Amino acid sequence: MDKIRVLVVDDSPFSQKIMKAALEASGFEVCGFAETGREGIERYRLLQPDAVTMDVTMPDMDGLTCSREILAKWPQAHIIMVSAMKDEALIAQGSLIGIQAFMQKPAKPAELATVLRQVCGIGQEEEFHQQYLAPFQAAFEENVKDLLQTQARLTVTAVTDGAFVSQGLAIVLGITGGYQGRAILDMSQATANALVEQLCGQPVTDQEDLLHCVAEFANIIGGHGVSKVNNLFPKLDLRLTPPSILFGEAISIVNPKLKSYLLHAETTLGPVAFSVGFVGGK
Amino acid sequence: MDANLINPFVDAVTQVLPQLGVQNIGRGRISVKEQFVESKGVTILVGMSKQVRGNVAYNMTEQAACSIASTMMMGMPVNEFDEMAQSALSELANMVTANAAILFNQQGLEVDISTPSMVIGHDFKAKVSNAKFIVLELQVDSQILEVNIGVEKG
Numbered sequence: 185m186d187k188i189r190v191l192v193v194d195d196s197p198f199s200q201k202i203m204k205a206a207l208e209a210s211g212f213e214v215c216g217f218a219e220t221g222r223e224g225i226e227r228y229r230l231l232q233p234d235a236v237t238m239d240v241t242m243p244d245m246d247g248l249t250c251s252r253e254i255l256a257k258w259p260q261a262h263i264i265m266v267s268a269m270k271d272e273a274l275i276a277q278g279s280l281i282g283i284q285a286f287m288q289k290p291a292k293p294a295e296l297a298t299v300l301r302q303v304c305g306i307g308q309e310e311e312f313h314q315q316y317l318a319p320f321q322a323a324f325e326e327n328v329k330d331l332l333q334t335q336a337r338l339t340v341t342a343v344t345d346g347a348f349v350s351q352g353l354a355i356v357l358g359i360t361g362g363y364q365g366r367a368i369l370d371m372s373q374a375t376a377n378a379l380v381e382q383l384c385g386q387p388v389t390d391q392e393d394l395l396h397c398v399a400e401f402a403n404i405i406g407g408h409g410v411s412k413v414n415n416l417f418p419k420l421d422l423r424l425t426p427p428s429i430l431f432g433e434a435i436s437i438v439n440p441k442l443k444s445y446l447l448h449a450e451t452t453l454g455p456v457a458f459s460v461g462f463v464g465g466k
Numbered sequence: 467m468d469a470n471l472i473n474p475f476v477d478a479v480t481q482v483l484p485q486l487g488v489q490n491i492g493r494g495r496i497s498v499k500e501q502f503v504e505s506k507g508v509t510i511l512v513g514m515s516k517q518v519r520g521n522v523a524y525n526m527t528e529q530a531a532c533s534i535a536s537t538m539m540m541g542m543p544v545n546e547f548d549e550m551a552q553s554a555l556s557e558l559a560n561m562v563t564a565n566a567a568i569l570f571n572q573q574g575l576e577v578d579i580s581t582p583s584m585v586i587g588h589d590f591k592a593k594v595s596n597a598k599f600i601v602l603e604l605q606v607d608s609q610i611l612e613v614n615i616g617v618e619k620g
Contacts, residue, residue, distance in 0.1 A: 347586070358513020358521070358580025366513075366583050395593060425513025425580050428521045432505070432590025437583050440553040463581050 188304055189215040191233040193224035193250065194266075195242045202290065203237060203266070210297035219243075221250035228254050228261065235300050238283070240267040240274065248277055255282045262303040266291050305362075305419050312363060312417060316462065317445050319412030320367070324458045327405045328449050332382050336449040336456075343444050347436035348459050351375070353395075354430040354437065355402035359410065362420030365462035366439060367409065369402035373431070375454030382453060399427040405458065439463075468619070471518065472496075472600050474569035475615055478562045479604060486558060487537045492605030500598050502591040503614045507531075508547070509592055510559040513580035518570055520617030521594040524559045528586075530609035531555050537607060547586070556582045562613075575619070 190212050192203045204214045216231045218224035221242050228236065236254065240247040251263050263283045265274070270288040278286060284303040287296060321340065328336045348354075351372040359365035371379065380388045380397045388394050403424065410422045430437075444461020476493070483491055503509065503523045508531045510524040526534070528547050535551035536544040538558065544551050559582045567577040585592065595616025602613040 350587075356511055356513075356583050356585075358511070358515070358583070360513070360515040360578035360580050364579070364581040366581055368583075396596075423515040423578065425515045426520055426595070428511045428513070428523070428583075429593040430585055430590060432587060435585060435587040435590045437585050438552050438556075439581060439583055440549070440556050442581060 187211060187213040188234045188300060189213045189231070190300065191216050191218065191224070191227055191231055191236045193218045193221070193227075193236060193242070193247070194239040195219045196239070199239065199289065206291065206293035206296055207300075209293055212297070212300065221245035221247070221253075224250045225253050225257075228258065232258075234304055235262040235264065237266045237296075237300075238263050240265065240269055248274075248281060248283075251278070251283050252281045264299055264303055266296070308417070312420075313443060313462070315416060316413050316460070319416065320409035320445075320458070320460045321447055323405050323408035323412060324447050324449070327401070327408065328451060328456060331401065331404070332379060332451060332453060334382070334452045336451045339448045341446045341448070343446050343459070343461070347438045348444075348446070350430065350435040350437065351455070351457070352431060352433065352435075353398060354435060355399050356428045356430060356437065357402060357406040358425035358428075359406075359422055359462070360425060361422035362417070363422070363462040365422075365442070365460065367402075367406045367424075367458065367460040368437060369398070369405060370457040370459070371398070372454060375451075375456060378453040379456070395429045395431070399429050403427055409460065470573070471617055471619070472602070472615060474566040474573075475522070475562070475602065475613060477569055478565035479602075479613065482558075482562045482565050483606060486561075487540060488534075488606055490605070490607055494603035494605055494610075495601075496603070497601045498598050499601050499614075502593050503599075505585065505587065505590050505592060506610075506612070507586070507588065508555065509585045509590075510555060511583045511585065511592065511594070512559055512563040514563070514567065514617055515578045515580070515620070517575040517620050518577045518617050519620035520615075522559075522563055522566075522617070523592055523594050523614040524555075524562075525612040525614060526610065530606075530611065533609050534558065534606060534611070552584055552586075556584050559584075 218227045238247040264285040354370045357367045442461040447458040507528040532544040535554040570577040599616035
């Protein structure tokens with residue numbers, strides 16, 4: 185992963201020096217300094233840093249005003265306030281503006297590093313890997329029950345490696361965004377026939393229509409799952425790619441680097457499997 | 467299909483493969499197909515989202531996959547399509563598609579890609595697009611690599 189680039193806005197040369205040493209010791213890159221608020225906004229525009237450390241007292245405007253202007257122009261900016269002052273009023277005002285964290289000088293290097301990584305959304309990886317399963321599981325279970333009007337008994341297995349072995353018909357949905365991943369809905373041709381008959385209310389003999397119908401079913405489950413995960417982690421902006429449909433005998437699907445879960449539903453129409461997994465973050 | 471959607475893939479292949487040790491890239495036929503990609507044995511799928519949406523399927527025989535993996539590993543013999551070789555080929559598909567995505571970005575089109583899914587088996591078909599797709603056949607050193615491009619502007 186590339187180094188996190190930090191812009192330091194502080195009018196004191198001594199503070200600048202301390203911040204630079206602290207940040208570089210923790211593996212950050214200080215991409216620039218600004219001594220006034222005006223300069224801070226200009227440097228932000230030019231450098232587009234990953235994060236900003238902001239002092240409160242500066243000659244031309246205070247750190248709150250400077251932050252407000254930066255966030256007005258670049259709403260995705262990550263700003264933390266590092267100042268000699270840290271009181272309730274300052275935190276209340278700053279939070280309203282969109283400043284994400286407040287630290288008092290002298291900031292301890294380790295604490296500064298943790299807070300910076302948090303505001304940049306790094307370190308959430310473990311949290312993400314622990315939490316994405318539940319929304320996808322809910323999406324799978326709800327749709328199997330609602331759309332198929334069938335009871336399902338669900339088992340869940342965590343899969344760290346090894347191939348996914350298809351029952352004959354697999355829909356692969358790519359997942360893009362803050363984490364790259366993929367989902368697979370899989371069943372046998374016989375289950376697909378029964379499933380499509382249930383969904384359409386009549387038997388479907390054309391294989392192409394059948395494939396589209398199963399692909400759409402997969403797309404609905406994947407779409408519901410991704411939306412639920414985006415609600416938990418809005419910054420990830422996960423999206424589905426259009427489905428790829430695989431069919432044939434003896435198909436196995438391998439995703440090196442992927443950590444995934446396998447959900448297996450025993451339904452009255454036959455077994456249906458759903459696998460979802462992600463690789464590390466960007 | 468819009469030729470502007472194909473050129474980034476052609477350019478990506480010619481930029482990336484030499485970096486992986488490939489000496490000669492010969493461009494074979496470009497054709498338009500409907501329906502299915504008939505797998506040659508190893509098919510790697512990479513999805514694209516945002517302003518260019520669809521799927522790319524890199525298709526080759528297991529023997530070609532072993533040979534290309536060996537090239538990528540500086541000539542180390544690869545006799546079976548094991549985990550190491552699978553990982554190498556996945557990385558190739560990822561790098562070529564990511565490079566094409568960067569070229570799309572330079573045209574002003576925002577594109578994101580998924581992680582590659584490698585499909586291994588005998589006698590299977592893949593449907594990568596509802597519409598027609600382009601088949602780009604490449605001679606990679608002595609092997610055939612078929613790139614099936616089923617994308618459209620989203």
